[in-house]
Amino acid sequence: MNTMPLISVVVPVFKAEKYLPACIESLLAQTYPNMEFILVDDGSPDSSLKICQEYAAKDSRIRVIHQENAGCATARNTGLAAAQGEYIGFVDSDDTIKPQTYQTAWQTLTQYQADWVMWNNLTPVAHLPNGLIQGETYYQMLGESILTRGYGPSVCLELFKADIIRAHRIAFRPEIKRGDDLFFVLHYGRYATNIYYLKDKFFYNYLYNPVSLSHSFHSDAFDYPVKYYQALKDIFAPLENSPYLPYVQARFARDICDAFMVFMRPANPLPLRKRLQKVRAFMEQESTQKFLQTNYSRYLRKQQALLVWLLSKKCYWTAWLVSRLVIGMMRLKNLTKEKWLTAKHYK
Numbered sequence: 001m002n003t004m005p006l007i008s009v010v011v012p013v014f015k016a017e018k019y020l021p022a023c024i025e026s027l028l029a030q031t032y033p034n035m036e037f038i039l040v041d042d043g044s045p046d047s048s049l050k051i052c053q054e055y056a057a058k059d060s061r062i063r064v065i066h067q068e069n070a071g072c073a074t075a076r077n078t079g080l081a082a083a084q085g086e087y088i089g090f091v092d093s094d095d096t097i098k099p100q101t102y103q104t105a106w107q108t109l110t111q112y113q114a115d116w117v118m119w120n121n122l123t124p125v126a127h128l129p130n131g132l133i134q135g136e137t138y139y140q141m142l143g144e145s146i147l148t149r150g151y152g153p154s155v156c157l158e159l160f161k162a163d164i165i166r167a168h169r170i171a172f173r174p175e176i177k178r179g180d181d182l183f184f185v186l187h188y189g190r191y192a193t194n195i196y197y198l199k200d201k202f203f204y205n206y207l208y209n210p211v212s213l214s215h216s217f218h219s220d221a222f223d224y225p226v227k228y229y230q231a232l233k234d235i236f237a238p239l240e241n242s243p244y245l246p247y248v249q250a251r252f253a254r255d256i257c258d259a260f261m262v263f264m265r266p267a268n269p270l271p272l273r274k275r276l277q278k279v280r281a282f283m284e285q286e287s288t289q290k291f292l293q294t295n296y297s298r299y300l301r302k303q304q305a306l307l308v309w310l311l312s313k314k315c316y317w318t319a320w321l322v323s324r325l326v327i328g329m330m331r332l333k334n335l336t337k338e339k340w341l342t343a344k345h346y347k
Contacts, residue, residue, distance in 0.1 A: 004034040005086040007102050008162070010079030011039045011093050012072050017046045019094035019207060024055050024062070026096035026205075032103040037062045038079040039093075043069030048093070073172035073180040076155075080171065088162050090155040094207050101203040105159040108196050115192035117159045121204040125151065130199035135192045142189060143236055143244070146182065146251065153185040157204055164191050176231065177224050178258065183231060221263040222282040225255035249294045256288075257304045260311065264323050276316045283311050 009027060013020065027037050039062060041049040049066055056062040065078055076090065087106065091097060105117045112132050127145055128138075145151035164170070170187045172180045189195075229252040236244040260279060268275055282288060292312045297305040303326060310319040 002034040004032070005106075006084060007032060007035045007087045007089060007106065007159070008079075008083035008085030009035065009037050009089045009091055009102070010076055010083060011037060011091050012042055012075035012079065013039055013048050013052060013093040014042045014044050014069070014072070014075070015046050015048065016044070016093035017048050017051060020048055020051050021055075022096050023091065023093050024051075026099070027091065028055075028059060028061070029099045030097075030102050031099050032106060035061055035102065036083070036085060038082050039064050040075040040079045041066045042071070042075040043067065071174055071177065073174040073176065076172045076180075077174075080165065083162065086162050088160045088165060089158070092156055092206075095156065096205040096207075098203045098205075102159065104198070104201065104203070108198060109159060109161075112194075112196050114194050114196040115161055115164060116188070117196050117198065118153075119157050119198040119201040119203045121154075121157060121206045122202060124199045125197070127151075128197050128199065130197060132194055132196050134194050135189060138192075138195050139186075139189045142185070144247075146232070152179050152182050155181045155184055156206075158185070160188060164188060167191075173231075175227055177221070178262070179224075179228065186235060221259045222278070225252055225259050226287070228252070228255050246294070249291060250300060252291060253297070253300055253308050254304055256311065257307050260307065260319065261323050261327065264320055265327075272320070276320065279311070279316055279319075280314070283314070 011023065011027070016023070024037070024039075027035075039052040039056070041052055041064065043066075049064070052062070052064045056064045063082065065082060067075065067078055080088065087109070089102060089105075101119070105119065108114065109117045114132060115135065125145070128141060133141070142151075142153065165188065168187070168191050170184060173183050174180075176183060229248065232248050232251055233245075236242070237248045263275060263279065270278070292308075297308070300308070303322070307319055307322055307326075310316075310322065
């Protein structure tokens with residue numbers, strides 16, 4: 001009988017047939033001896049569910065749950081509810097992790113009596129120090145990074161204590177279609193005494209899957225910035241004179257950029273002209289117009305500021321051309337990164 005505490009890893013699965021075998025193989029290769037892998041198929045129309053079931057038939061550590069399509073947050077919550085481990089991790093179905101990931105994370109968590117452990121994919125978080133960080137200090141750093149640097153934490157780079165999650169009913173928010181990791185981490189961080197950051201460990205291999213849960217088209221993409229803005233405002237700037245308010249507004253501007261990029265993806269079945277009509281309707285809303293009067297641009301990257309400025313000036317066709325250029329550059333960057341990882345990091 002294995003006396004090591006159980007680690008549960010939750011994997012939301014959607015349209016991942018191309019990447020899923022590599023993901024599962026990397027989970028099964030973990031050196032930590034007592035693990036369960038909960039694969040939650042979120043109504044994938046491809047062969048993802050079949051792949052999950054085939055692996056489950058070969059390895060008893062794998063549990064497969066199928067549900068109707070409800071989004072990444074709901075799939076993760078389904079996996080959380082089913083998890084039996086003392087510790088919880090997350091991996092996306094189009095990514096892979098190094099074999100020593102959870103062994104190292106558990107040893108670090110135990111050695112330093114941390115409430116959670118964090119590592120990297122390719123680039124370390126520059127503003128966070130290596131080693132043990134007290135919970136209140138980390139929470140302040142996280143808030144500043146979220147609002148001023150556009151940083152968004154990923155639960156896939158962290159190992160959590162299940163008792164904290166269960167005791168405080170911490171879960172993902174289905175109404176936040178993208179970036180739901182942030183609110184899970186913020187909620188968890190309220191109750192954590194400390195976190196250990198493995199700044200020199202690059203355990204996670206993030207790959208770009210254009211049809212994944214996080215990258216697929218959402219018809220309600222422009223509902224996201226409003227809900228995200230309100231949620232951040234409730235946390236950081238509930239009062240109009242809050243010093244955090246300008247940073248929250250800058251975050252809203254970045255989220256408008258993200259929503260526009262998502263809405264203009266080729267996966268959107270709407271004709272381009274109708275897409276731009278919907279963009280125009282969002283930009284002309286009273287709440288959006290009020291926001292555009294704030295001094296948000298000083299906290300944005302140049303391309304973000306340009307995109308929001310073009311939208312505010314009703315230059316929708318030009319904004320679309322700029323977005324296509326940015327998407328092309330992102331794809332080239334991800335392709336280059338995948339090749340580099342294959343050649344260097346993940347041999």
